Amino acid sequence: MKLSDMTDSGVWLSFKRGDKKAVSFIYREYYPVLLRYGLKFTHHSSLVEDTIQDLFAELIKNHKTVGDTDNILFYLLKSFRRKLFRKLEKAHRYDLTDVMTDDHPFEVVWSVEQDIIGNEENEHRSAMLLKALGTLTSRQKEAVYLRFTKELDYAVIAEIMNISIEACRNLISNAVSSMRRGVKRKD
Amino acid sequence: MNSEKYVAFTTEEFVLDDDFMRWVLQTDEESDRFWKAFLLQHPEKREELEEAVYIIRSLRAVEPPVPLQKLKYRHPKKQITASNRGKIGTQLLKIAAMFVFIVTLGGLLYYYQHQQIGSPVELTDGRYSENGRIILPDGTISEFESKETVIQQTASGNLTVNNDTLLPKERKTTKDESAMAQVIIPYGKRSEITLADGTRIWLNAGSTLSYPIHFTKNRREVYLSGEAFFEVTSDDAKPFYVITNDMKIRVTGTRFNVTSYNNDAVTQAVLVEGTIEASKNRLFGRSVELSPGERVVYDREEKILQKDKVDVALYSSWVNGYLIIENEPVEEIFKKLERYYNQQIVVEELNDIPRFTGKLNLADDLEKVLRNIAFSGSFRVVNEDKRYIIQQ
Structure with a gap:
């Protein structure tokens, strides 16, 4: 059976058995996801790439003892986020010019920005929406990103962001309400 | 899914609903049926639905493509680097490409579901047939053995294949609007087709094109699976649509080339001159307008349309009997050559996937073409059992 036809649990099991093909497969599948996610927190691309390499090196080293998962994306995003934050904080300890706060920035290029160019009909509506998007907090943006770009469930997003499911729902719901107000405001 | 629950939904609630989000972001027949039925039953919810669809689509991130070479996990051991030859810029092809826009589309066309567009068309898969075929509106099938047809x-209403008349000129004036002909070209062959409006289409290997015998409607629609190069005759009153499984393209008049293979990961369109609009082939599809030199890619995995700038010569060269290639993994090139020559290329052993830059002459036999690539990619080509085996 080809790896691409297998379920997440199956791929993960092959990986735990030490199958090198499974390592390459997981890497190929999830490297872009992790890289794009990481680059939303920082522009320091080598730091993000290093974090991914560390994550995989660690997984391979501990392949016999890592836990089971039926959602590899979730598993990787969660460990990656934790590692990246640790690395970012360490990097910022030596860089006093850019003081790190608890609120890591999260920068996203939204698809609505493409609408602004060349689609007159929607131009106004898109501009309003974009303005509303500008008012979102970093945490809201991250939750919205995980929800609508990565299509994850509320429970999974909550786990990745280390918050409660209610808090996660509220983050997204508040963000959507701001968006809706942005769209409605027709002047 | 329970439609009762949705009757009282607000825009926000639709946006936050799991099933609704999945429908907007993933093409799935079952949920498509559900939501279309819901909309028919509750037309008063249309505004909320459209707004929710708009918000969800707007809230997606536009993400840059990640270079292929980064996707290989580097176990800590020696690496073999691909050697690249210098860039070959061909003035002639640049000129040829000036009035060509290219659309590369993936996927077999099973049905077309946009409201505005007509009935679904099922395309015949004849990629592995020996001969090319044309299926006439009445169902009769004619085969042709020629390599270039x-x-x-x-x-x-007159239809000829290699100058042999298949359908004579019609005397009656009654024109059946839905009369479609289907041209099926297997791997290893090609065809050049002229439509009733003067539009010319070059159909590449392993492709199927369905077109109306007459253009009587207020739009001209052709359906494609595989790759084709179009020179569309301008007619502002009757826009021309190229429709594939996952993308539709609207043109009023220009020359272009379309490719649609279901074993490719993406659907893409490259524009050289004029403007085109591309959109996902589904309800409320947002369209992306292209300027010359731009490409729109539909990633089937991520299900998003993205636009970037490309060297158009790389996408149009096949029409002139060449493949211009710039830093492409050899496995991708093998895929194109297999289709073009209808011969099997088996990668037996490659330590790394070399990349190739250069110009391949498709008039040469496959062995010569492969040796040309092997020379710069430092691998060997063995001809065995009518197959070509690639070894380190």
Whole structure:
């Protein structure tokens, strides 16, 4: 059976058995996801790439003892986020010019920005929406990103962001309400 | 899914609903049926639905493509680097490409579901057949053995294949709007087709094109699976649509080339001159307008349309009997060559996937073409059992 036809649990099991093909497969599948996610927190691309390499090196080293998962994306995003934050904080300890706060920035290029160019009909509506998007907090943006770009469930997003499911729902719901107000405001 | 629950939903609630989000972001027949039925039953919810669809689509991130070479996990051991030859810029091809825009589309076309567009068309898969075929509106099938087949459809209804008349000129004036002909070209062959409006289409290997015998509607629609190069005759009153499984393209008049293979990961369109609009082939599809030199890619995995700038010569060269290639993994090139020559290329052993830059002459036999690539990619080509085996 080809790896691409297998379920997440199956791929993960092959990986735990030490199958090198499974390592390459997981890497190929999830490297872009992790890289794009990481680059939303920082522009320091080598730091993000290093974090991914560390994550995989660690997984391979501990392949016999890592836990089971039926959602590899979730598993990787969660460990990656934790590692990246640790690395970012360490990097910022030596860089006093850019003081790190608890609120890591999260920068996203939204698809609505493409609408602004060349689609007159929607131009106004898109501009309003974009303005509303500008008012979102970093945490809201991250939750919205995980929800609508990565299509994850509320429970999974909550786990990745280390918050409660209610808090996660509220983050997204508040963000959507701001968006809706942005769209409605027709002047 | 329970439609009762949705009757009282607000825009926000639709946006936050799991099933609704999945429907907007993933193409799935079952949920498509559910939501279309819901909309029919509750037309008063249309505004909320459209707004929710708009918000969800707007809230997606636009993400840059990640270079292929980064996707290989580097176990800590030696690496073999691909050697690249210098860039070959061909003035001639640049000129040829000036009035060409290219659309590369993936996927077999099973049905087309946009409201505005007509009935679904099922395309025949004839990629592995020996001969090319044309299926006439009445269901009769004609086969042709020629490697390069010339098909001409005139406005009076006359249809010829390699100058042999298949359908004579119609005397009656009644024109059946839905009369479609289907041209099926297997791997290893090509065809050049002229439509009733003068539009010319070069159909590449392993492709199927369905077109109307007459253009009587207020739009001209052709359906494609595989790859084709179009020179569309300008007619502002009747826009021309190229429709594939996952993308539709609207043109008023220009020359272009379309490719649609279901074993490719993406669907893409490259524009050289004029403007085109591309959109996902589904309800409320947002369209992306292209300027010359731009490409729109539909990633089937991520299900998003993205736009970037490309060297158009790389996408149009096949029409002139060449493949211009710039830093492409050899496995991708093998895929194209397999289709073009209808011969099997088996990668037996490659330590790394070399990349190739250069110009391949498709008039050469496959062995010569492969040796050309092997020379710069430092691998060996062995001809065995009518197959070509690639070894380190």
